[in-house]
Amino acid sequence: MQPESPHTLWIVGTSVSIEHDGYVARLAPRARERGFALGNLSIGDQTSLMGCMRLMGVCASIRPGDVVVWEYSLLDTLLTVFDPHDVHFARRLAWREALARGARVIVLLVAPKTRVRHRSSRERRIVADARSLGLPCIDTRELALKLGIANAASHYRDDRHLRRDSPLIDAIAAEVAALLTAGAPSACRVPREWARARRTWRWLDIAELGADRATVRKIENSLVSLDALALMPGDAIALPPLQRLVAVGCVSTHGSGGVWCGHATCRPASTRLPQALGYDFLLRTSGIACRNGHLERLVSAPAEAYRRGAWRDYGQEASTAPGEVLVFGALVETAASPADRWLTNLHSRKRAAYEFLRRFV
Secondary structure (H helix, E strand, O other): OOOOOOEEEEEEEOHHHOOOOOHHHHHHHHHHHOOEEEEEOOOOOOOHHHHHHHHHHHHHHOOOOOEEEEEOHHHHHHOOOOOHHHHHHHHHHHHHHHHHOOOEEEEEEOOOHHHOOOOOHHHHHHHHHHHHHOOOEEEHHHHHHHOOOOOHHHHEOOOOOEOOOOHHHHHHHHHHHHHHOOOOOOOOOOOHHHHOOOEEEEEEOHHHHOOOOOEEEEEEOOOOEEEEEEEOOOOEEEOOOOOEEEEEEEEEOOOOOEEEOOOOOOOOEEOEOOOOOOOOOEEEEEOOOOOOOOOOEEEEOOHHHHHHOOEEOOOOEOOOOOOOEEEEEEEEEEEEOHHHHHHHHHHHHHHHHHHHHHOOO
16 A cells, blocks of 8 residues: 655554644645655544554565554543553554664654643653654644643543534644654664563464465555455454453454354354444454363354353444454464463453443443
8 A cells, every 4th residue: 555655654653643634734735745645644533553564564664764643542541442562562563563664763752631731651651652763743732832822621522522613623734744854863772671582472463364365355445445255154363372362453343244263152242233323334343252272273153152141342332243253463462471461351250340340230
């Protein structure tokens, strides 16, 4: 999906980065004037886990001199149901991949309406990482101060989106445009903390997941274009040796089925798009509800797999109906320290308790 141009400005962000007449629309002509084509990878209602997947999916096209704008702090802050350690690690993995390929990274923090004065703990961690790498960081809180905006919350039309008449939108575009022509930074030294091999993740694209053995479907609309593996109920794809499947990248439709580990004692994870959402499809991340601890394959769950019901990750509908599953990749963990495994298990237990209590609310 890379346009023809000497360099590409890759936008990796939330719905803020794909809004009609938003900052990206206003930035696009300025980017072209500076010799950059636009590659927008943004997906709304997801965290840096999705941002990492989207960037890893095009990493072969990232070249020295490209620029990556990373705008996921908003939903990393608001979507607390996701494991914060996974979200944090996914962001670091994506930044390292972009920097290793010679791209520059610009960090963009768009404050939630409820946090227009102070950064969240997750934002503070993002800024600390940006500073440790020498990355420029744009924060709408600082832009509001420059513009003399005393009540920044009044510039929002909901909890996360700025009003289209807010001068903050033009200010974001101007700040990013100015950084496009900044001189190339010196080589980033990865901090010692990052270099410790506590965790090892791999991105599995559809080729590694078995594109030669499964039907490949082109998924596209005006904002998204990608290939996905289409698995009918009962179809399975083998996984390489792994310690944990962090998340599956799936294309959710109103007819999607469940992705399953194949163990009779485990529930499928529904990938169905809620009926209340009037889209043809949305990209989502989903965990796997595997209690066996030994995951060797991904299966599109057949009818008999739903004897124990279904599980659903954030943004999915709890459905027990078999259907086609569309997978565009997966993040897997091949190694982790005991401390990291303990943190993962702790979050899983908290998440299970939350899902249990939600049934009664």
